Amino acid sequence: MAPTLDFPSLVRLIDERAVAFRAAVASTTSLGTHVLTCPEWTQLDLVRHLGEVHRFWARAVAAGPAGDPPDDRATVGTSAAPTEREALLAWSAESCERLLAALREAGPDRGCWTWWAGTQSPQTSAAVARHQLQEISVHTYDALITAGTPHSLSDEIALDGVDEFLCTCCSGTAPWPHRPAAIDVHALEGASWRLTLAGDGTRTTMLPSPGAPGAATSGEEQVGADASLWGTAADLVLVLYGRIPLDSLTITGDRSHVDLLQAWDPDA
Numbered sequence: 001m002a003p004t005l006d007f008p009s010l011v012r013l014i015d016e017r018a019v020a021f022r023a024a025v026a027s028t029t030s031l032g033t034h035v036l037t038c039p040e041w042t043q044l045d046l047v048r049h050l051g052e053v054h055r056f057w058a059r060a061v062a063a064g065p066a067g068d069p070p071d072d073r074a075t076v077g078t079s080a081a082p083t084e085r086e087a088l089l090a091w092s093a094e095s096c097e098r099l100l101a102a103l104r105e106a107g108p109d110r111g112c113w114t115w116w117a118g119t120q121s122p123q124t125s126a127a128v129a130r131h132q133l134q135e136i137s138v139h140t141y142d143a144l145i146t147a148g149t150p151h152s153l154s155d156e157i158a159l160d161g162v163d164e165f166l167c168t169c170c171s172g173t174a175p176w177p178h179r180p181a182a183i184d185v186h187a188l189e190g191a192s193w194r195l196t197l198a199g200d201g202t203r204t205t206m207l208p209s210p211g212a213p214g215a216a217t218s219g220e221e222q223v224g225a226d227a228s229l230w231g232t233a234a235d236l237v238l239v240l241y242g243r244i245p246l247d248s249l250t251i252t253g254d255r256s257h258v259d260l261l262q263a264w265d266p267d268a
Contacts, residue, residue, distance in 0.1 A: 004130075004160060005130070005133070005160045007103075007107070007108035007129060009156075010103075010126070010130055010132075010133050011100060011103055011104060011129060013156075014100060014103075014129065014132055014133050014136055015096070015100055017133070017136040017137050017140045017157075018092075018093070018096040018136055020140050020144070020151075021050070021136060021139060021140040021143050022089050022092055022093060024140065024143035024144045024146075024147045024149065025043055025046075025047055025085075025089060025092075025147075026085070027147045028043050028143070028146060028147045030043070031043045031047075031083070031085060031088070032044065033146060034146075035142050035143070035146050036142075036145050036146050037142045037146070037243045038142055043143065043146060044081075044088070046139060046142060047081065047088055047089075050095070050135070050139050051081055051095035051096075052081075052095075053132075053135060054095040054098060054099040055095050055098055055099070056070065057102075057128050057132055058098040058099040058102040060113050060114070060128065061099075061102040061103060061106050061112050061128055062102045062105070062106070063112060064106075064110060064112055065110075065112060065123075068113060069113050069115075070113070096136075099132065102125075103125055103129050106125040108124065109125070109126065110124060111123055111124055111125075112124065112125055112128060114127060114128060114131075116131075116168045116169075118172050118173050119167060119168055119169075119171045119172045120171040120203065120204060121164070121167045121168040121171075130160065130164050131164060133157060133161075134157075134160075134161045134165065134237070134241075137153055137157050137161065137237075138153075138237070138238075138241050138243065141153065141238070141243065142243070152234045152238075153234040153237055153238070155233060155234070158187075158232070158233035158234040158236070158237045159187060159189060159191055159233045161233070161236075161237040161240075162185060162187055162193065162233055162236045162237055163191070163204075165240045165241075166185065166193050166195055166204040169240075170195055170202055170204060170261075171195075171202050171204050172201055172202055172266060173200075173201040174201060174202070174266035174267070175198075175199045175200065175201065176197040176198055176199060176264075177264070178197070178260050180197060180198045180199065181196075181197045181226040181227070181260075182194055182195070182196050182197070182224050183195045183197070183225070183226065183229065183258060183261060184225040184227070184228040184229070185228070185236060186228060186229065186230045186231075187231070187232065187233040187236055188230065188231065188233075189232065189233050191206070191233070192206065192208065193205065193206055193207060194206075194224075197261070202266075225253060226253055226254050226257050227251065227252065227253035227254050227255060227258050228252045229249050229250070229251055230249060230251075231248065231249040231250065235248050246258070246262065
């Protein structure tokens with residue numbers, strides 16, 4: 001199963017998730033309600049954050065290839081989020097539309113600045129769309145669970161999300177400071193990845209899916225794996241983004257490698 005969504009699907013799904021996000025915020029009793037999955041934020045903070053993210057990436061995509069991120073000084077004071085609910089939701093919708101318009105204008109292959117230079121994800125508008133789909137999907141989960149209507153990620157978004165996270169957030173040239181290891185990640189919907197951790201950097205590759213933990217095809221670890229994570233694609237994404245605990249997954253092999261990975265900051 002190939003997890004990567006095409007560019008039109010990414011743009012469409014960003015728009016759909018943004019509509020669901022605003023509906024969740026509209027149904028919350030108060031904008032001052034603290035987000036259950038990000039308790040340091042209120043719903044107002046969450047909407048402001050997401051809108052600012054959309055506006056930032058709209059500028060990055062529109063600017064095209066660049067060695068530095070967009071200069072925020074050019075927009076200081078011009079896009080402040082209102083605090084009244086109806087106006088805030090309109091500002092949120094406008095913020096998302098700016099991102100969508102920039103992506104549609106650029107198409108999938110246009111180069112642009114991204115923070116993930118040196119990873120397996122390209123510095124293109126399609127890669128921005130792919131990452132922004134995960135951003136809006138996880139924050140829609142945040143808003144819905146806070147509004148009292150728990151919701152999970154769809155299979156198509158979550159499968160793409162596992163691959164996107166591993167390639168964008170886990171791969172790179174930063175040296176792994178511990179003993180080399182291989183951690184396999186298995187989505188029960190039928191996709192598997194290997195994250196290889198070594199002194200010359202980290203890399204993600206797709207694997208044949210061996211089934212499910214305990215199944216006849218997976219009685220032994222995939223050859224070369226030091227540890228494996230098993231779960232639905234949605235649970236894998238939510239664990240990777242810190243929304244649910246690691247123990248929500250089944251872990252086989254030597255868990256210490258997974259714990260070291262969770263604690264590792266490659267930029268430190």
